[in-house]
Amino acid sequence: MRAEAQSSVDQINQALALLRRFLDWDKALRRLDELNAKVEDQALWNDPKAAQEVMRERRRLDEAISATRNIEREMADNIELIELAEAEGDEELADEGVKALAELSERAERDKVSALLAGEADANDTYIEVNAGAGGTESQDWASMLQRMYTRWAERRGMKVELIDYHGGEQAGIKSATMLVKGENAYGYAKTESGVHRLVRISPYDSNARRHTSFASVWVYPVVDDNIDIEINESDLRIDTYRASGAGGQHINTTDSAVRITHIPTNIVVQCQNQRSQHKNKAEAMNQLRARMYEAELQRREAEASATAASKTDIGWGHQIRSYVLQPYQMVKDLRTGVVSTAPGDVLDGDLDKFMAAALSQRVTGEKVEVEDVD
Numbered sequence: 326m327r328a329e330a331q332s333s334v335d336q337i338n339q340a341l342a343l344l345r346r347f348l349d350w351d352k353a354l355r356r357l358d359e360l361n362a363k364v365e366d367q368a369l370w371n372d373p374k375a376a377q378e379v380m381r382e383r384r385r386l387d388e389a390i391s392a393t394r395n396i397e398r399e400m401a402d403n404i405e406l407i408e409l410a411e412a413e414g415d416e417e418l419a420d421e422g423v424k425a426l427a428e429l430s431e432r433a434e435r436d437k438v439s440a441l442l443a444g445e446a447d448a449n450d451t452y453i454e455v456n457a458g459a460g461g462t463e464s465q466d467w468a469s470m471l472q473r474m475y476t477r478w479a480e481r482r483g484m485k486v487e488l489i490d491y492h493g494g495e496q497a498g499i500k501s502a503t504m505l506v507k508g509e510n511a512y513g514y515a516k517t518e519s520g521v522h523r524l525v526r527i528s529p530y531d532s533n534a535r536r537h538t539s540f541a542s543v544w545v546y547p548v549v550d551d552n553i554d555i556e557i558n559e560s561d562l563r564i565d566t567y568r569a570s571g572a573g574g575q576h577i578n579t580t581d582s583a584v585r586i587t588h589i590p591t592n593i594v595v596q597c598q599n600q601r602s603q604h605k606n607k608a609e610a611m612n613q614l615r616a617r618m619y620e621a622e623l624q625r626r627e628a629e630a631s632a633t634a635a636s637k638t639d640i641g642w643g644h645q646i647r648s649y650v651l652q653p654y655q656m657v658k659d660l661r662t663g664v665v666s667t668a669p670g671d672v673l674d675g676d677l678d679k680f681m682a683a684a685l686s687q688r689v690t691g692e693k694v695e696v697e698d699v700d
Contacts, residue, residue, distance in 0.1 A: 327419070330407055333426035337400050340433035344393050344440055347689045348386075357386045385443060392436045399429055434682070441685040446547035446623065447513025452616055454503045457494070458521070458540030465494030467524045467539040470673060472502045475515070475543075477675030484508025489609060490596050497530070503597075503613070505548070512547035517684035518677075519545045520646035527652045536652060540645075546620035548612070555615040563587040564607070569598035586610045593617045647680070649673070662687050 326334075360383040363369050369376050407422035442448070453475050457468035479486050490503040506515065521542050528537040549555055569583035583598035584606040595613040597606040649669055650656045657666040662683040666672050672680075 326404070326407060326411075327423055330404075330423045330426050333423070333430040334400065334404065336430045337396060337426070337433045340430075340437040341393060341396060343686055343689060344389065344437055347440060347443075348389055348393075353386055353390060357383065357390060360386065389440045389443075392440070396429060396433050396436065400426070403429065438682045438685060441689060442510045442513035444513060444516075444623075446549075446619070447516070448510055449512045450505065450507045450548040451512035451515050452489070452503055452505055452546050452548065452613060453515060453518070454501070454544040454546075455499070456501045456542045456544075457499065458542065460537075460539050462494060462496045462498065462530050463528060463537050463539045464541055465496075465498030465500055466530070467498070467522075468501070468541040469494075469498040470524070471522060471541050471543060472499060472504065474673050474675055474677070475504065475506070475518075478677045479506045479508065479511070479675075481675050482508060482514075484511055487599070489599050489613070491598070512545070513685075514681050515545045516547075517681055517688070518543050518646075520644050523645050523648045525648065525650045525652070546616045547623075549615045549619045555618050557588070557611075557614065557618070561589050563589060566603060569606075582606060584610045586614055588614055588618070591618070591621070593621075659683065
C-alpha cells in the first residue's frame with residue numbers, strides 16, 4: 326500500500342485506539358444495552374428529568390460507538406479498494422482510495438476530539454482569566470496578547486465573548502482580564518489552557534533591542550448552570566466595592582459600582598466591573614465564584630480518579646505549559662504534549678485547535694511527553 330495511504334491508516338488507528346480506550350469499549354457496549362432497556366421501560370417516563378438524563382447519556386454513547394464502527398468499516402472498505410485497484414493497475418481508482426483515507430483520517434480526528442468532550446461540564450460556557458506575571462510592561466503586554474488570542478480562537482469557532490473584568494497596565498497591555506466565552510463545548514475545549522504561558526521576543530519597549538522573557542497565567546473554569554448545586558455561605562464572603570475603570574482608563578465611574586468578592590475559606594477572589602449597576606456586577610461576580618468553586622471540585626475529582634493527575638492538574642504559577650518564541654527563531658511548543666507550530670503568528674491569531682486536541686488526548690492516555698524546553 327502507498328506510503329500516504331499507510332500514513333492515513335496509522336493516524337486513523339491511533340484515533341480509534343484512543344476512542345476505544347476513552348469509552349472503555351466493552352463497558353460502553355454493556356452500558357448502551359442497559360440504557361436501551363431503560364428507554365423501553367414505560368416507568369422511566371414517569372420522571373421526565375431522569376428520562377432526559379438517560380436519553381442524553383444514551384445518545385452520547387450511541388453516537389460515539391456508531392462513529393467508531395463507521396470509521397472502522399470505511400477504513401477497511403478503502404483499504405480493500407486500494408489493494409484491488411493496485412492489483413489491477415488502476416491508478417485513478419487507487420488515487421480515489423488514498424484521498425478517501427486522508428479525508429477519513431481528518432474525520433476520525435474530529436470525532437475523537439468530540440468524544441473526548443464528555444466531561445460533566447464540558448458542554449458549558451466558560452470563563453477565561455488572564456493575569457500578567459512579574460515584569461511590568463513586558464508581561465502586561467504579553468497578557469493582552471493572550472487575551473486577544475483567546476478572543477480570536479472563540480470567534481473562529483463562532484462563539485461569543487464578553488469582557489467581564491479588565492485592569493489595564495500602566496503603559497501598555499493589561500494586568501488582568503476575565504472573559505466569558507459562550508458557545509458549544511466552550512469549557513471542554515478551553516479547559517486544558519490553564520497554566521503559565523511564556524513569551525520570548527525582542528522587546529518593543531527596550532531601546533537596546535534585547536531579548537526578553539515574559540510570563541502570564543491563564544485560568545479556565547466553567548459556567549455553572551442551575552442543575553449544579555454549589556453551596557456558598559454568606560458568612561464566608563468578604564464583599565468590597567470600588568470605582569470601575571474602562572479598558573485603557575477611557576472612563577471612570579463616579580460611583581463604586583465594581584464588586585470584588587473574596588471567599589475566605591478558599592481565598593478565591595473574583596471581581597466584576599462590566600456593568601454600571603453594582604447589583605448586576607455582584608450577581609456576575611457570584612456566578613464567577615460558583616464557577617471557580619465548581620472547577621476546584623472537578624480538579625479534586627480528577628486528581629482522585631487518576632494516578633497521573635499530578636502532571637495534568639498542576640496549574641500553579643511555576644507550571645509552564647507552553648512557550649511562544651518569536652526571536653531568534655519562530656516556534657510555539659507545548660511543554661506537556663510536545664506539539665509544535667512554526668507559525669506563532671497563526672497561533673496568536675487563535676489557531677489553537679491542535680494544541681487543545683493533543684492536551685485532551687493526553688488526559689485520556691495519561692502519557693506525558695518529555696520535550697526539551699525552549700529558550
